[in-house]
Amino acid sequence: MAGQSNPQLSIFTAAEVEFLAEDEQIDIVPNVRMDTLHMICGDYGPFRPQIPVRVPLWLAIALKKRSKCRIQPPDWMSVEKLTQVLEDEREAPREFQPLPFHYVEISRLLFDHARDDITDPYLVRSLLEDIRDVRFHKVESGLETLSGKTHAVKLKNLAAMEVNIVRPFIVRALQCFYKHDNEDLIKQAANELDSQPVASDRVPRRTLRPR
């Protein structure tokens, strides 16, 4: 694949995107009593049995793993909301519906660690998969419109994990278009494209002055 020749293009690993998503806030209902946690990432708690409290996702999952709480899936993860999103997503062929920036990772983490807290997990999961498919289809058909004249691509509401997946290909494609469309820049781009100062066959090389 085109993106592979330059590993630098996929700058975030999936795990790193997930790490960022774990700082999103979520409501939990603890079943233990615990004082307020004064952490580097903020103050959370106090935790009282049966009283909902908002914490970062990683904390919620850590407590859940120890069976110390129930996680309340966010509003947008309800069958009702997702059905609406899917419908809107299908109706607007050129736009992405607003979903949380980390919706892929959040829903995935909740399915992995708190499946029993999700109502209608099968339906929710299949809705999420349908939404993902529709969105990727839009990205793919959008790719067909890329050309040398493309200076900007608008992808409002595209989510973090989606960005990460399409990044290597799109960036590579746009770079190539840009390079071939700007003849005067080729020399410079050739120097810069190769991070190692090794001349490769495909890249135009500076001709040496005869001695």
Next chain:
Amino acid sequence: MGEDGRGAGSSFGTQDTDFEWSQGHRAAQASSDVEIFRRVWRNEKAAPEILPYDHLLLQRIREQILLMEDTLSTFTGAASDELTLSMYRMDIDRTMFLLRAYLRIRLLKIEQFAMHILRTEELWERLSQQEQDYAQRYIDILQKHMEQTVLSKLPFGYQSMLRQATSSEEDDMIPEPTLDTFVFCKSKEPIGSLQLDDRGEEVVDMLTDDLYILRYRPVKRLLETDRIELV
């Protein structure tokens, strides 16, 4: 979903307790340091060139980690409960991970473009003292290595690490970052019309929270002034 995240779900008077607690602990708003740092890390990873090093922010992050380690060690002495301890431990681990990941990505860029950074004052100023030392030593070692293994064995005229040949008009063997690469950027506020090419033919109108794939060079200034972020 509540984007601000703070206090939206809790009906307790957390505000007041926060202020009492903040004595001896961090100030109530200090939590945003990690938030800022997460963004800084993200930008650093996504940007092709090395970005300025925020000394004060890094210092605060380091201090918070140390303070927390300190607090934990006193906790361990007292018979504190396991659960609370492990939560604090995770918090520290996450912050440490962020710190390491940030420093690593910078070292990676420094190694890749060491010579270019050294020769460009603006970039050199962006490094911390330790990073400057590192870059200098890296270049010294690289130079020595290249000379011993390759350059000394080449014919006269081709022995420079910086030039393909002495007849080259300029130093043409120094890797530089591709500033014309494309990045995914999100606007944090209305940017207005943004000119994308030199001729002013290509203009986009960025509103708040827009997501665009753009060439890095035209949005460089916006990133420096913190009006957009890279994702």
